[in-house]
Amino acid sequence: MRPLMMLTAMTLSVTAQDKTANIITAAPATLPGDGLARHDFFYAGESKSERMYIVRGGHIAWDYTHPGKGEISDAVLLPNGNILFAHQFGVTEISADKKVLWNYDAPPKTEIHTAQPLGANSIWFIQNGSSPKFVVINKATGNIEHQFPLAVKDTNSVHGQFRQARMTDKGTVLVAHMSMGKVVEYDLDGKELWSVAVPGVWSAKPLANGNILAASSRKFVREINRRGETVWEWTAADAPEYKFSNIQTALRLSNGNTIINNWFNQWSDKLDATNLPVQAIEVTPDKKIVWALRSWTAPADLGPATTFQILDEISATK
Numbered sequence: 001m002r003p004l005m006m007l008t009a010m011t012l013s014v015t016a017q018d019k020t021a022n023i024i025t026a027a028p029a030t031l032p033g034d035g036l037a038r039h040d041f042f043y044a045g046e047s048k049s050e051r052m053y054i055v056r057g058g059h060i061a062w063d064y065t066h067p068g069k070g071e072i073s074d075a076v077l078l079p080n081g082n083i084l085f086a087h088q089f090g091v092t093e094i095s096a097d098k099k100v101l102w103n104y105d106a107p108p109k110t111e112i113h114t115a116q117p118l119g120a121n122s123i124w125f126i127q128n129g130s131s132p133k134f135v136v137i138n139k140a141t142g143n144i145e146h147q148f149p150l151a152v153k154d155t156n157s158v159h160g161q162f163r164q165a166r167m168t169d170k171g172t173v174l175v176a177h178m179s180m181g182k183v184v185e186y187d188l189d190g191k192e193l194w195s196v197a198v199p200g201v202w203s204a205k206p207l208a209n210g211n212i213l214a215a216s217s218r219k220f221v222r223e224i225n226r227r228g229e230t231v232w233e234w235t236a237a238d239a240p241e242y243k244f245s246n247i248q249t250a251l252r253l254s255n256g257n258t259i260i261n262n263w264f265n266q267w268s269d270k271l272d273a274t275n276l277p278v279q280a281i282e283v284t285p286d287k288k289i290v291w292a293l294r295s296w297t298a299p300a301d302l303g304p305a306t307t308f309q310i311l312d313e314i315s316a317t318k
Helices: 011-014 310-318
Strands: 041-044 049-057 058-066 074-077 083-086 090-094 100-105 113-118 124-126 133-138 143-147 164-166 173-177 182-186 192-197 201-206 214-215 222-223 230-235 251-253 257-263 281-282 287-291 309-310
Touching: 041 074, 041 310, 049 083, 058 090, 074 113, 074 309, 083 113, 090 113, 090 124, 100 124, 100 201, 124 164, 173 201, 182 201, 201 251, 214 251, 214 257, 251 309, 309 310
Parallel strands: 113 164, 164 201
Antiparallel strands: 041 049, 041 309, 049 058, 074 083, 083 090, 090 100, 113 124, 124 133, 133 143, 164 173, 173 182, 182 192, 201 214, 214 222, 222 230, 251 257, 257 281, 281 287
16 A cells, blocks of 8 residues: 555564564654654643643643543644633633633533634534534624534444544535544535545544545545545554554644654553553655654653644744
């Protein structure tokens, strides 16, 4: 499917199965890039604790643990310094000094795994449930300004219906139908404009060139054009020296590189302190890994990775 990376004898010895211990190493001992110092970034992940971090200059500059039940699937650092995040059972906005400014609780038997701002006063989100829907709500009044229903494979299987969605610069919405294995673009009246099959899709982001960057829990990332053709693809097989558990999100940088998360499931797996996985990698268009993040220990235990927002990219565009 894609060219294999050339490995040195040393790398092969590190990544091959240790027949005496019967352990497969999670990542090389020495990682490419500058660790925490490569990018300034905002970070959050699906984990047992709802934790978020801002990393600047190679150090944690801000951290917050939300005292709630659920998991963070989507979060964004806003231009004013506030943070908006979806945490399964609600959507919350906090200030930089960690005060709750706005909150929406998901109704009983529903979940919210994606939310983003819309203008200065509104928030949009997708509500999983027996009647799943896209919703725009006014923060000041609490009024529902807009909504439309969404189709799902099974209305009884709430948790797996949707994860991240994103609005395009044309005002349409790209929705990752995780349970249905496809990305669908809608207008704000709910009319389907475009779709493409992506098995296991977890997130879909619009790119500046008009294409879509989709990430799948089946351990691949695809750039797809509007004809539905895959024009670039990365899979875990392109990085055989790294063990990937689950891919949820991918982010395209302005230099053409792609950051890919490697989510660790705290509920079903136990982290091995002697064999720690990376939380993310950055790959070039020709799939060379130029950065790998592994930050699981104090003073910078970031926990599992889901959401990345590269802050030096934001600064460069201002």
